[in-house]
Amino acid sequence: MKKPEGKHALIVGRIREGTVIDHITAGEALNVLKILGITGTTDECLSIATNVSSGKVGKKDIVKVEGRELRKEEVDRIALIAPRATINIIRDYEVVEKKGVEIPRSLVGVVRCPNPGCISNTSEPIESRFEVVERGLHCLYCDWLITKDITGHII
Ligand SMILES: [Zn+2]
Structure with missing residues (x-):
């Protein structure tokens, strides 16, 4: 059993399958969704936490998208507005892949x-x-x- 990932694990809860976008620049969570093309009319199940205290960057936002693994070209767009964001791909409650974002060309x-x-x-x-x-x-x-x-x- 792994240690829960800090406080945010308690705030937004764990997801079974999907993508967690962590270390989003505080205040940019909704723009991250916009840049990903996720709106209120698409059917993803989302959890959003804003202004979460984080040792590294002061405050941050976190977005969890359930049931969808975001593709690299999708997440790289996020780098434009949240260059410190990290992407965690979750399968069966475990982080199977963790990566940073790169500004696309x-x-x-x-x-x-x-x-x-x-x-x-x-x-x-x-x-x-x-x-x-x-x-x-x-x-x-x-x-x-x-x-x-x-x-x-x-x-
Ligand atoms: Zn033009």
Whole structure:
């Protein structure tokens, strides 16, 4: 029997199968769900804990998604808003995989281009494409650079 993982185990409880996203920057839990495409109308069973005390980062948010193992390209998007997040894949109440998030090189269909004239904002069925650069996100269609409030641009 493993030691429970600190206080948060008590706060949100354990799940049988699914994904636990831990060490989310405090206040970003709902944005993490948004970036994952999880909304009130999808059918995942979620537990969310916000502003949990954590020795490492002060306060953090935790999201548990039951019955779904998130894919790497899904979780890597989280790195944009929660670079310290850790992903735990749970099977039969045990952590079978634990990984950090890596900032992806490119984002397709995740962020809306702020340039109204961008081809990705027209009625054309074109998904937005951004490359992740040091200063922010660079639109591959119109060269627009998003340098702040990335969350506000998530589709
Ligand atoms: Zn653009």
